[in-house]
Amino acid sequence: MVFGDCLERSKGLRAVADMDVLREFFGESCSSVRQAGVADDLRGIDYVVTLRKETTVHVDAKLRENCAIYWRAGIPELTLEVWSKDPDGPFPTPGGRTGWTLDEGKLTDYVLFTWPPAESRLRYVVPYQMLRIAFRKNANAWMQRFKTNRHQHNRCSGILCCGECRWTSTCVFVPAPVVWHAIREDSVLRVGLACSETPANQLSLFNGQ
Numbered sequence: 001m002v003f004g005d006c007l008e009r010s011k012g013l014r015a016v017a018d019m020d021v022l023r024e025f026f027g028e029s030c031s032s033v034r035q036a037g038v039a040d041d042l043r044g045i046d047y048v049v050t051l052r053k054e055t056t057v058h059v060d061a062k063l064r065e066n067c068a069i070y071w072r073a074g075i076p077e078l079t080l081e082v083w084s085k086d087p088d089g090p091f092p093t094p095g096g097r098t099g100w101t102l103d104e105g106k107l108t109d110y111v112l113f114t115w116p117p118a119e120s121r122l123r124y125v126v127p128y129q130m131l132r133i134a135f136r137k138n139a140n141a142w143m144q145r146f147k148t149n150r151h152q153h154n155r156c157s158g159i160l161c162c163g164e165c166r167w168t169s170t171c172v173f174v175p176a177p178v179v180w181h182a183i184r185e186d187s188v189l190r191v192g193l194a195c196s197e198t199p200a201n202q203l204s205l206f207n208g209q
Helices: 003-029 038-042 128-145 176-186
Strands: 030-035 047-051 056-063 077-085 110-114 124-127 148-154 166-175
Touching: 003 030, 003 047, 003 056, 003 110, 003 124, 077 128, 077 176, 110 128, 124 128, 124 176, 128 166, 128 176, 166 176
Parallel strands: 056 110
Antiparallel strands: 030 047, 047 056, 077 166, 110 124, 148 166
């Protein structure tokens, strides 16, 4: 078996495992689960769940490997993207482009976070918009408190580069219980709080992005 065949088999097995998780999560209301097509995949949708009343649910799958050795007390961390194209860093993008975790235009309903079974058998199915709001409010504090990583992307194949094929993405690794606590806290609102009284700790780096 050649490397390409092994890779495709690995992807296939992972998809089967992911879809089993989604069937278990949605339970008896789940009619079917399928892998998304190419067009949906480009929009950040990996799986489409159809419920019994024909409602469709879009799921983005996030797999992280070789990371358990960095976890504190064995607690899984969720990889949350701050910038998909960082305005700073080795390959800066003027103006930047916010990461998927902050994307208001994302069609995703849920995010499925997984790891190889040898690292963790836990699976997290997280409501996307609740995650996005919690991240926007807490990203500054989390970036100061937890480990961040800048990853350089270089798809330039020529001597001269226009800059479009080089960029830097930035993410922060947040323990799952911290994320869930933030989601719970931010989903309970105090009636009568004016918009002008928005807490000062909300993310300011990405206003207008």
